[in-house]
Amino acid sequence: METQKDAVMALVEAHRQAGRAVGEVLAGLGIARSTYYRWKRGANRRPAPSRRTYPLTPEECGMIDEVKTAHPEYRHRRIQGVLQGWGTYLSASAIYGYLKHRGQVEPYDRRSAPWDSPRYEAWQKHLLWGSDWTRLSIAHLRWYLLTVIDFFSRCVVAWDLVPSVNAGHVKAIYRAALAAEGIPSSAERKPELRVDRGSPNTARVTREFFEILGAELSFARVRRPTDNAITERFYGTVKQEEIYLVGNYPDERSAREEIGRYIAHYNTQRPHQALFNFTPAYVHQVNNKTALVNELEGMKKATREKRKDYWINLEKSDSLNSLILSH
Structure with missing residues (x-):
């Protein structure tokens, strides 16, 4: 036709x-x-001829095996992020297909998406921070992990462990975050802090502190966890990967060491799917979404070319060996 x-x-x-x-x-x-x-x-509008695809090379398969052996609980997308950190981009579908062929795909119960969209937009760091606290056990007593997270990079810029949370802790953690990021209190523009409606956040002294400092304090809407979704997501992660695994920290010193070690790992080593599988600290450093996308595209292209060269050279080698054997 x-x-x-x-x-x-x-x-x-x-x-x-x-x-x-x-x-x-x-x-x-x-x-x-x-x-x-x-x-x-x-x-x-006829589509261009499809590009020839090449199977994973033995080197790429070995890299997947190395990560899966070291971390059996990692699924294909987490493995993709680790390999990207090593400078090799493999598609999540290719990794999944390889793991499925080897019978290493575990069942996964997907969570439903939230009904409401988040009420924020951050296109660079230091525009919007989120703060909250979560419970943990130290010497079988209730303590709290208090954090400040940048909504653009998801980097934990400040944290503390406290036996209880009051307005003084909210003010102190914001000051600590400013100091950690090198933002002077006299700066004309300071990051907005998104918090829930807990009493330490809504206290009069807290509101006055932010008014005097010249920084904006915004509150999540009632029954709208997506307004502070970045912070809530971090606490879900730290609970599953650190707090719930330990259960009870023997004392404050060991708790600070373990939590500090995990947050350093989260910021600098743990790839994040929402950040194109870059780490929060790297995204915080680059501070440019376009540059990150371009870097990822360059990594994809380099990996495709390397894989293509491998199979082409292998085909040439096989053809040459066949020619030699035929004579």
């Missing part, structure tokens, strides 16, 4: 160049003008 369409369009074009009207030629062929021009539009 496509060949017939091409032949008709070529014939009409030849007559048009010879001086005949397109409508006259189409009438003679019994083809409606709308049909002819629809064919022409379709011809201009």
Whole structure:
């Protein structure tokens, strides 16, 4: 059918160049003008020939095996992030297919997406920070992990362990975050702090502190956890990967050491899917989404070219060996 369409369009074009009207030629062929021009539009939109794909190289398979052996609990997307940190980009589907072939794909219960969209937009660091606290056990007593997280990079910029949370701790953690990021208290523009409506956050002294400092304190809407989703997501992660695994820290010193070690790992080593599998600290450093996307695209291209060269060279080598053996 496509060949017939091409032949008709070529014939009409030849007559048009010879001086005949397109409508006259189409009438003679019994083809409606709308049909002819629809064919022409379709011809201009035909997809380009598909690019040849190459299977994973033995080196790439070995890298997947290395990560899976060291971390059996990692799934394909987490492995993708680790390999990206090593400078090799493999698609999540390729890693999944390899693991499935080896029978190493575990069942996974997907969580449903939240109903409400988050009420924020951060396109660079230091625009919007989120703060909250979560409970943990130290010497079988209730303590709290208090953090400040940058909404652009998801980097934990400040944290503390306290036996209880009051307005003084909220003020202190914000001051600590400013100091950690090198932002002076006299700066004209300071990051907005997004918090929930807990009493330490809504206290009069807390509001006055932010008014005097010249920083904005914003509150998540009632029953809208997505307004502070970045912070909530971090606490879900730290609970599953650190706090719940330990259960109870023997004393404050060991708790600070272990929590500090985990946060350093989270910031500098743990790839984050929402950050194109870069680490929060790296995204915080680059501070440019376009640059991150370009770096990822360059990594993809380099990996594809390396894989292509491997299989082409292997085919050439096999052909040469066959030629030698035939003689």
